[in-house]
Amino acid sequence: MKNERHTRQSIIDIRLKDAGWNINDTTQVIEEFNIQVPLPDGVNEPGSKYEGHQFSDYVLLGKDGKPLAVVEAKKSLVDANIGKEQAKQYCINIQNERGGELPFCFVTNGHDIYFWDLGNYPPRKVHGFPTRDDLERYQYIRKARKPLASELINTSIAGRDYQIASIRAVMEAIEKRKRKFLLVMATGTGKTRTCIALVDALMRAGWAERVLFLVDRIALRDQSLEAFKEHLPNEPRWPKIGEKSIAKDRRIYVSTYPTMLNIIRDEENTLSPHFFDLIVVDESHRSIYNTYQEILDYFNTITLGLTATPTDVIDHNTFNLFECEDGIPTFAYTYEEAVNNIPPYLSNFQVMKIKTKFLEQGINKRTISLEDQKELILQGKEVAEINFDGKDIEKSVTNKGTNALIIREFMEECIKDADGVLPGKTIFFCSSMKHARRMEELFDAFYPEYHGELAKVLVSDDPRVYGKGGLLDQFTHNNLPRIAISVDMLDTGIDVRELVNLVFAKPVFSYTKFWQMIGRGTRLLEPSKMKPWCTQKDNFLIMDCWDNFEYFKINPKGKELKNQIPLPVRLFGIRLDKIEKAQELQNKTIETSEVEKLRKQIALLPQNSIVILDAQAELERLKDDNFWNLLTHDKLDFLRLVIKPLLRTVSDVDFKAMRFEKDILEVSLAHLCEEKEKFEALKDSIVEEISELPLTVSAVAKEAELIRKAQTNNYWATINEDRFDELILKMAPLMRFRETVKPLGTAKYNFKDEVYTKEFVEFGPQHEALSVAKYRELVEETVNQLVQDNPILQKLKQGHEITLEETESLAQVLHDEHPHITVDLLRRVYAHRKAQLVQFIKHILGIQSLESFPETVSKAFTEFIKEHSYLTARQLQFLDLLKKYIIEKGELSKRNLIESPFTMLHPEGIRGVFKPNEIEEIITLTNKLLAA
Numbered sequence: 001m002k003n004e005r006h007t008r009q010s011i012i013d014i015r016l017k018d019a020g021w022n023i024n025d026t027t028q029v030i031e032e033f034n035i036q037v038p039l040p041d042g043v044n045e046p047g048s049k050y051e052g053h054q055f056s057d058y059v060l061l062g063k064d065g066k067p068l069a070v071v072e073a074k075k076s077l078v079d080a081n082i083g084k085e086q087a088k089q090y091c092i093n094i095q096n097e098r099g100g101e102l103p104f105c106f107v108t109n110g111h112d113i114y115f116w117d118l119g120n121y122p123p124r125k126v127h128g129f130p131t132r133d134d135l136e137r138y139q140y141i142r143k144a145r146k147p148l149a150s151e152l153i154n155t156s157i158a159g160r161d162y163q164i165a166s167i168r169a170v171m172e173a174i175e176k177r178k179r180k181f182l183l184v185m186a187t188g189t190g191k192t193r194t195c196i197a198l199v200d201a202l203m204r205a206g207w208a209e210r211v212l213f214l215v216d217r218i219a220l221r222d223q224s225l226e227a228f229k230e231h232l233p234n235e236p237r238w239p240k241i242g243e244k245s246i247a248k249d250r251r252i253y254v255s256t257y258p259t260m261l262n263i264i265r266d267e268e269n270t271l272s273p274h275f276f277d278l279i280v281v282d283e284s285h286r287s288i289y290n291t292y293q294e295i296l297d298y299f300n301t302i303t304l305g306l307t308a309t310p311t312d313v314i315d316h317n318t319f320n321l322f323e324c325e326d327g328i329p330t331f332a333y334t335y336e337e338a339v340n341n342i343p344p345y346l347s348n349f350q351v352m353k354i355k356t357k358f359l360e361q362g363i364n365k366r367t368i369s370l371e372d373q374k375e376l377i378l379q380g381k382e383v384a385e386i387n388f389d390g391k392d393i394e395k396s397v398t399n400k401g402t403n404a405l406i407i408r409e410f411m412e413e414c415i416k417d418a419d420g421v422l423p424g425k426t427i428f429f430c431s432s433m434k435h436a437r438r439m440e441e442l443f444d445a446f447y448p449e450y451h452g453e454l455a456k457v458l459v460s461d462d463p464r465v466y467g468k469g470g471l472l473d474q475f476t477h478n479n480l481p482r483i484a485i486s487v488d489m490l491d492t493g494i495d496v497r498e499l500v501n502l503v504f505a506k507p508v509f510s511y512t513k514f515w516q517m518i519g520r521g522t523r524l525l526e527p528s529k530m531k532p533w534c535t536q537k538d539n540f541l542i543m544d545c546w547d548n549f550e551y552f553k554i555n556p557k558g559k560e561l562k563n564q565i566p567l568p569v570r571l572f573g574i575r576l577d578k579i580e581k582a583q584e585l586q587n588k589t590i591e592t593s594e595v596e597k598l599r600k601q602i603a604l605l606p607q608n609s610i611v612i613l614d615a616q617a618e619l620e621r622l623k624d625d626n627f628w629n630l631l632t633h634d635k636l637d638f639l640r641l642v643i644k645p646l647l648r649t650v651s652d653v654d655f656k657a658m659r660f661e662k663d664i665l666e667v668s669l670a671h672l673c674e675e676k677e678k679f680e681a682l683k684d685s686i687v688e689e690i691s692e693l694p695l696t697v698s699a700v701a702k703e704a705e706l707i708r709k710a711q712t713n714n715y716w717a718t719i720n721e722d723r724f725d726e727l728i729l730k731m732a733p734l735m736r737f738r739e740t741v742k743p744l745g746t747a748k749y750n751f752k753d754e755v756y757t758k759e760f761v762e763f764g765p766q767h768e769a770l771s772v773a774k775y776r777e778l779v780e781e782t783v784n785q786l787v788q789d790n791p792i793l794q795k796l797k798q799g800h801e802i803t804l805e806e807t808e809s810l811a812q813v814l815h816d817e818h819p820h821i822t823v824d825l826l827r828r829v830y831a832h833r834k835a836q837l838v839q840f841i842k843h844i845l846g847i848q849s850l851e852s853f854p855e856t857v858s859k860a861f862t863e864f865i866k867e868h869s870y871l872t873a874r875q876l877q878f879l880d881l882l883k884k885y886i887i888e889k890g891e892l893s894k895r896n897l898i899e900s901p902f903t904m905l906h907p908e909g910i911r912g913v914f915k916p917n918e919i920e921e922i923i924t925l926t927n928k929l930l931a932a
Contacts, residue, residue, distance in 0.1 A: 107123075187519025294649070298610045305322045352413055429486055472484075505545050703730050807837060878902065
């Protein structure tokens with residue numbers, strides 16, 4: 001049995017060396033470190049202060065020669081946690097003996113390493129030792145960090161009440177020594193700004209020196225880098241333009257998931273698992289963690305997840321990942337809250353449903369016009385043979401007339417710029433690259449006067465999209481193009497505030513993605529950054545050509561995507577099934593052959609993957625040839641339950657070849673099991689794959705004879721294991737050439753289509769307020785029409801005051817024009833409880849701005865919170881409740897503050913949440929508001 005010394009020499013020493021520690025340099029590492037242990041209290045041994053000695057396996061020293069960390073080693077076959085208390089005592093005794101800082105504590109059996117920051121966090125598993133620089137940084141942070149409760153938030157970065165509340169919620173949780181957090185904030189509410197303000201506060205308070213911001217696309221990486229540059233201009237950032245390898249001297253790192261995964265899996269990786277102090281994960285939903293959770297497993301750090309997905313749609317796994325119990329995130333702020341805020345933080349939208357005849361009824365003899373049918377007959381085509389469902393459009397059939405109709409309806413109904421000629425900034429969501437190009441061609445054909453600049457296709461695999469002057473940059477900052485035609489790229493994350501039109505020219509089945517797409521239009525304009533082509537944005541228009549809103553009314557959570565088992569895992573599982581069947585049939589030849597292939601598959605595991613490093617203890621068993629000599633039922637279960645899931649990490653292989661190997665393995669298993677129907681079905685599929693290999697490619701032509709034979713019935717009637725192996729060996733590497741075979745084209749027509757239905761749909765918050773908007777429109781139109789002939793209104797417009805008699809006369813004139821124009825109704829509609837008729841008229845004429853009561857209250861509370869950015873999350877929650885109470889009730893007494901609903905936050909109401917001096921400030925604020 002391997003002992004502790006063997007574990008130290010063969011595993012632990014190597015892992016310390018990987019982290020930059022020189023085991024043989026006693027200025028860095030001391031083995032068997034001698035710790036003198038004081039006598040217990042009450043023991044008095046004459047002439048000796050110490051009762052004995054302890055010997056720590058390793059002590060890691062700082063540059064000043066003082067102990068930074070204790071490493072307690074256990075042999076590889078025992079649980080490393082056994083050494084926790086022993087290592088803790090070593091750390092305490094070293095501090096007692098030598099003074100200074102308490103050393104950090106590590107226990108390991110070589111495979112598993114546990115890090116214990118004594119007095120701060122409980123022990124946690126880590127995936128590598130820290131470097132000396134890491135430990136010295138940890139020590140400095142532990143010693144120098146300031147209390148977060150007193151750290152002010154930079155409200156010029158994130159100054160909205162909910163942004164401050166979310167930052168405070170995370171900071172309070174950090175001080176409670178939690179390490180994972182989830183913020184759920186609607187698209188457009190400033191997740192990135194909120195994150196930057198949090199980073200700023202943590203850096204100023206000394207809790208973080210290096211931060212990693214993870215995104216899922218290059219465009220979002222560039223956008224995030226710009227945001228950090230704007231708000232934290234003095235913090236060094238990575239990457240700079242042209243940088244490929246990761247630099248170690250920055251403070252802010254922004255990376256896509258694939259880039260960071262490649263960095264940590266690289267054989268030359270020198271990025272320590274302890275390099276970052278905070279990781280921010282943008283768009284934290286399930287699909288990311290299926291593939292890239294390895295990044296979060298690798299780094300030992302505080303982790304913040306950001307998502308716009310509504311809390312009732314976020315999957316259970318994501319809540320678990322961020323350690324949020326009962327599906328409750330650290331903080332949430334919804335789209336409805338943002339739209340209903342006074343003033344609104346996000347733009348509301350209106351939905352226009354447009355359905356063409358072909359999309360509704362399909363393309364067939366019944367729906368094609370007689371004129372188009374005659375044209376088909378002249379071309380020698382059979383009308384009866386054309387029969388496509390509406391759902392087939394832009395899949396197996398495309399009709400130019402349908403796309404043309406969508407564009408014409410868009411140009412007629414869209415929100416246009418101030419000139420009323422061109423559409424405002426717009427995204428067309430298309431179903432495929434070809435669909436997008438067809439739309440672009442139609443825009444160019446219909447509007448040649450814009451020289452191909454009106455509409456542009458923006459897709460992620462086009463290098464011209466990115467960078468300064470690229471297509472995305474042009475769309476964001478230039479007058480033209482006005483229309484971005486997108487296939488997936490612009491569905492999420494892109495921030496163009498001037499977007500006023502979204503066109504769904506494709507069906508969407510994911511609820512999360514649907515709302516992310518809608519989120520492209522929700523941002524309001526920033527007055528200081530207003531563009532000439534968009535000077536006003538009251539709401540935005542969604543044109544839905546595919547009944548998406550109807551779909552999500554019926555299916556509120558959309559279509560649940562099934563999790564696909566990765567191909568290497570499936571291949572491994574089928575191979576295990578075949579081994580078990582061979583054992584059952586006592587066919588040792590097949591069993592031995594498949595076991596050999598199974599071991600080759602295991603050899604493909606990426607050794608630098610954290611998942612694989614974490615499973616080293618289990619994988620060690622497989623290195624012993626005796627394990628494979630007799631595969632018992634228990635061993636097969638071990639391979640299936642423990643080893644098979646590890647195959648998900650395999651990525652650097654030819655997946656087309658692997659898929660063919662999997663298909664051959666399946667058909668060989670069906671052959672072995674004598675499942676004739678399954679064998680025939682699988683065989684036919686494989687023959688089709690082989691038939692699609694192009695003999696014009698020289699590598700394929702070399703195997704022409706086998707390709708020909710493998711498509712004959714005789715070949716499969718006499719198939720055996722050698723032939724199966726031959727197919728894998730010779731055909732699998734050729735499967736990558738199948739993509740050169742052109743697929744069957746889509747049917748293309750140019751039939752005249754027509755509008756089947758066209759209607760506005762009420763969907764989304766606050767659409768019940770449309771009648772109020774119409775009333776305001778009526779009053780404003782009436783006043784502006786009267787001003788030409790009414791001397792009293794003209795007097796007001798010239799800036800003169802009017803008498804009481806003139807006011808009463810004006811009221812009568814307005815009442816005669818419309819009996820419902822009354823001061824009481826105006827107060828309700830303009831949400832101002834005390835304004836007089838003259839004030840409303842001045843507001844309508846643009847002489848003076850009349851702020852609504854809710855706007856006044858909201859603004860006052862926002863300013864109060866900015867001035868008191870040290871307030872706790874519960875105090876901010878109380879103020880939000882108080883603001884809503886005042887807006888709703890229009891009154892407040894001191895007694896109300898110790899009654900419901902305020903007692904929901906504390907039994908004593910305001911007294912249990914605020915100090916006396918703070919209560920006085922709040923009462924002063926409310927009195928001022930209610931007296932106005």
